[in-house]
Amino acid sequence: MTIKLALPLSGPEFGSYSKNDVLWLLKNLSQYNLEGELEEREKDIQSGKRHYSETLPIEYQPDEAYVNLFKNSLRETNVKLARAVAKVAEKIIKIFPEQITLISLARAGVPAGILLKRYINQYYPERDVIHYAISIVRGRGIDENALRFILKERTWQTWAFVDGWSGKGAIQKELKSALKKFFPSIYTSNSFISDLFVLADPGSCTPYYGTREDFLIPSACLNSTVSGLVSRTVLNSLIEANDYHGAKFYKNLKETDVSNYFIDEITKFFKQSQASPTSLPTWEGWEQVTDLAQEFNTTINMIKPGVGETTRVLLRRIPDKILIDPDKRQYTKHIELLAKARGVQVSFRHLTGYSCIGVIKNLRSEVD
Template identity: 50%
Template sequence: MKSTLQPDRMGSYAQEDVIFLLRDIGNVFLEMANEKREQLIQAGTHYSEMLPVEYHPSKTYMNLFYKTLDASANKIAIAVGVVAERIIKSRGLDNLILVSLARAGTPIGILIKRYISMNYKVDVPHYSISILRGRGFDEAAIRYILSQHPQGCLQFIDGWTGKGAITKELIHSCQKFNGHYQAQLNADLAVLADPGHCATIYGTREDFLIPSACLNSTVSGLVSRTVLNLQFMDEHDFHGAKYYKELEDIDVSNLYIDRIVACFKQVQSEIISQLQDEATSLITWAGMKSVQNIQLDFDKDNINLIKPGVGETTRVLLRRIPWKILINPQYMDELEHILLLAHEKNVIIEEYSHMSYACCGLIKEL
């Protein structure tokens, strides 16, 4: 499979950790205030045609990030080890190519690559590509990977699952690509946390805070959300993104990776014992059932305005217009950053236990 495209050098990670298959669109101004962006999204503009203004975390919020990172580093390292071992069991190591879904998948892909390197002495190629709800993955990026690795066995990686929209998007994209190019992409998504119960390969199904969900670009290699806007982009080129060089002084992307990698050796026994309690990889879409309950209880017509799980709720608070945040009372003590963000933005918090998630963000209908 031939590809003459070359990606732009992107991000604050080392090239050995990840290659972003993206086009740098730093010369175009696409940032919009959340209110304006929300109006456009709800009126039908695709979210990938514009960018949110990057959230600049307060000192209190950053202190909370460091505190969370310290408290959960071992837990994340265990989940990384478990998901890495399950990938190896499912795919083998011979032609394995890690393909993380930008942006939330990127740090997780790097951690998996580092774990495999440390434990198996194999340097697995790792790329990060764009996938967009309703538009699929970046086919130019997939063609590039297959041109570089004709025998490659691609494993797609993301940070966590919410309702499962990206899981479905990936399945659809792989089917379409396989039909068009006679390829054999496998759509089984690997995630660190699968509270949506819609991924076959996962580190845990617990809905817990992955610290990289707390921040935006400053924990994802200073790369923006991915963009596909054909007013100034070529549809046959890579999807685009910005590199926020001006945020270098507050970048914690590599600090985050190093902090988790430092825990790998000390959690080996926990990884092994979790793998021995062979969890079911049954996909039940339990998360979607919770979302349907919420839809009924809160009279929400548009399911896209319901964002379940810690990662998605954080995103609602950082870059959408929240209406209210639902918190499962049994997780109240673990959601300090959600409570802080909600307080900063005067968002109502309501206790709600009728869901399989720790919390859920409801976007305001404009």
């Protein structure tokens, strides 16, 4: 049976980014009420009653102090982040000599993909570059319909998968497993790259990174209001065989949207740079997370390392505790602010590679 695939979504009909910045290979679920109360949603996820992709967390609406912290962090890290974008973009330019197909993993990967596309368009205007956003779900794989659509439009030799940062490397593992399943005959080809291109790789999971420093990428501070007003992706009974994974467009948050402001501010600081020598991944982040899971008598999935992942724990999960490296507190101001607001315990200890680590509260005993 031939599957008829929908055309990509784009702003302003879906999301606040322009069509030139990103094409969303998603199903619009804006009309559905998919958000659940935080603690009940967490219990359902941990008990196995529902997969995390079946519902959405309620979008956190920051107060003025937190928004000001986002803007301050943007001023403090704009040059560092622009250099990371330049480094990754220069690597992409060298690997893909003609066409470039950026495939960002929605939604944290989308701002990174847009920045990479903006850089390439600015410094290499002769390159044929296009940017798609698709969904990947931990434990359920990648959106194969989205891959089928891209495969009709662009040869697989031009594909570069993009995310904002690495945590412990779970999505990197998920991506490799999903692509091996989808492309069994060409997965081992020297022309096929299944590693992620990320702006920050504190977990040392990929050879294609802008930096391995675990600093605050300001887009991690917020949710949809720095990601084109698009929710995280959804995979539930609303998604039929010929659909892409779904997401919502939060038009009602337009007044607080800083998505394009963030992109424009980083773009101002682009400078061409030579890509430094690539070092091989060590996966030291995964090893540290494994040790912490044993120490706290929990599972690896409940340990979320790095500034970006720790922020997510505080914004949309039930945190148990936060670990912060005392030598890297310049990158964790917003973490400490959020933890204080939510009454979450903060402990200071030296960490390998990461500035901070979030631990999700185990609610299984309450469920059981």
